Amino acid sequence: MAKRHSARAGTLQAIFIRLEELVLANSGEDEFEEIFKLIVAKLWDEMNEATARFNALGSPEEIAARISLLLSGAASTWPGILEAGTESRLTPSHLKICVEALAPYSLHGAGFEVMDAFFEFLVSRGSKGNKGQYFTPRYVIEFCVRMMQPSMNELVVDPACGSGGFLVHTLDYVRRENMPSNKKLQNYCNDFLWGFDVDARAIRVAKALMILAGDGRSNIVHLNSLLKPVAQTALFDTSQTDGKNSRSITIEDVCRTRRRAHKGFDVVLTNPPFAGEVREESVLSSYDLGRSKVRVERDVLFIERCLDLLRPGGRMAIVLPHNKLSATSTGDLRRWLLTKAQILAVVGLGRHTFLPHTHQKAGVLFLRRLAKGEKPVSDYKIFFGVSDKDGKNSRGELSFKDDEQIADENHLSIWDRVDHDLTEIESAFHKFCNQEKVILGDSNGRMDN
Ligand SMILES: C[S@@+](CC[C@H](N)C(=O)[O-])C[C@H]1O[C@@H](n2cnc3c(N)ncnc32)[C@H](O)[C@@H]1O
Structure with missing residues (x-):
């Protein structure tokens, strides 16, 4: 049972490691910041089910525009978490890869403990x-x-x-x-x-x-x-x-x-x-x-x-x-x-x-x-x-x-x-x-x- 939980926690960590190899490490940007923004944008999207904008449909530019909207929604709802005007610093094509990887994952569905463990992993890196x-x-x-x-x-x-x-x-x-x-x-x-x-x-x-x-x-x-x-x-x-x-x-x-x-x-x-x-x-x-x-x-x-x-x-x-x-x-x-x-x-x-x-x-x-x-x-x-x-x-x-x-x-x-x-x-x-x-x-x- 414990193994099942660590594997679930590991799934998000595995996504991060894959994204790090594919995109983040070569982006020249702060990995924590970029992944944190995406997590917050996704959280906000999940809490506003009617919108469901965190998906990889459309061109990289269209995806980037939707992420930008989600970030501005999250920043105005949760001001201490993201500053107003926060944008992803990843290129649209890099962003598309990240969104494709994260979109199927339900952060709320994962449960608090899994997210807690993921943040610990992220912060400690x-x-x-x-x-x-x-x-x-x-x-x-x-x-x-x-x-x-x-x-x-x-x-x-x-x-x-x-x-x-x-x-x-x-x-x-x-x-x-x-x-x-x-x-x-x-x-x-x-x-x-x-x-x-x-x-x-x-x-x-x-x-x-x-x-x-x-x-x-x-x-x-x-x-x-x-x-x-x-x-x-x-x-x-x-x-x-x-x-x-x-x-x-x-x-x-x-x-x-x-x-x-x-x-x-x-x-x-x-x-x-x-x-x-x-x-x-x-x-x-x-x-x-x-x-x-x-x-x-x-x-x-x-x-x-x-x-x-x-x-x-x-x-x-x-x-x-x-x-x-x-x-x-x-x-x-x-x-x-x-x-x-x-x-x-x-x-x-x-x-x-x-x-x-x-x-x-x-x-x-x-x-x-x-x-x-x-x-x-x-x-x-x-x-x-x-x-x-x-x-x-x-x-x-x-x-x-x-x-x-x-x-x-x-x-x-x-x-x-x-x-x-x-x-x-x-x-x-x-x-x-x-x-x-x-x-x-x-x-x-x-x-x-
Ligand atoms: C061992 S960590 C606490 C961990 C925390 N209990 C948790 O589970 O995440 C110690 C914390 O003290 C904070 N800290 C260090 N000096 C501080 C200060 N002068 N004022 C406020 N926080 C401080 C650090 O930034 C760090 O987050």
Whole structure:
């Protein structure tokens, strides 16, 4: 069964590889951009069945004219995904080859997971893992969401949202748990799901995946999440951003304009980049963990920033490199955290989890920001878990459960079939919460607001 799914995911990938050989590699154009435009044009065409213009009928020039119309329709419906005036840069005859290959394929019919896997494939070919721009494995994301159990009236944010994995899985979790009407779900997406990322391409992928997941209007914004309202200096060179003003807009600015009385997020779910340092004095000086330092690792600043973004009493799951969770050299960071938060759980992930992108071993930290006036407690129980089944082999390929282990395969997603033990860890954590009277969910600390 797993094989059938990977073959389906592979079909679109196989089309891409064929197109790459036939057309894209020799076009002189950015392969990601050109294929992304075609995917979005096709998505838009599929959503407007009456038109069915994504087909290879007619001359190359006629096909190019229809694609142009589809792109302009998609750009006006989904402004954050394509800019107005976007055109394919492929020649009409190259375009015809691409359209012929893609036209028979139903993107909606393929299902969300197949498209998600295809975007991961596409992004990983275009950007290198060393920039920390790889996708978080979806079964790890699902685990984090289930551990934190966001409810439908809680604001969820991912300040390093990449392809939007945490947002899409939160949407899926909330949908499964609450079975809301379409209208309620739309309102939930519009008001409660927030994502930010400094990478413009990641933002476009996140928006496209949100459309496939059933919503196109969530708050996914291109900006540098590490900038606080006080720090106005650019963190990165302009090659990493495409918006002229995006570097000085902060998350707080966006929240203030879109929500009248924003008092922080209820839940942060995130996987900040494992690599990279920040050296800008103006930025470092706005962080407790950066003040009077000449450079600080990005993930360390992200930890503080995520705590900042939470309302008092709010909770967070953050994927971090192992050294932040256990190395002697990061002891100060953990001591600082204990003054700000109650640590709920620490879960070590298997060593293959982030392959093939990085060999770095990682874990997930789950915590609750202390409520206003709440004093840190010096002695309390923390849940510790270690995953022994990575869900991947040493080449970074997903490993799937045997068919016998899959009880009701028709109702399982690809991610449910991955052979990992995070579900058992999640059950043990919730048992621990019951025993220790740890309350998750929206009753916790809401009166602090
Ligand atoms: C490991 S990836 C997150 C992957 C994401 N969870 C997913 O599944 O696609 C880390 C992300 O952090 C983003 N990032 C790095 N520095 C950032 C910053 N200063 N502000 C916002 N996003 C940042 C990167 O662009 C990248 O998309």
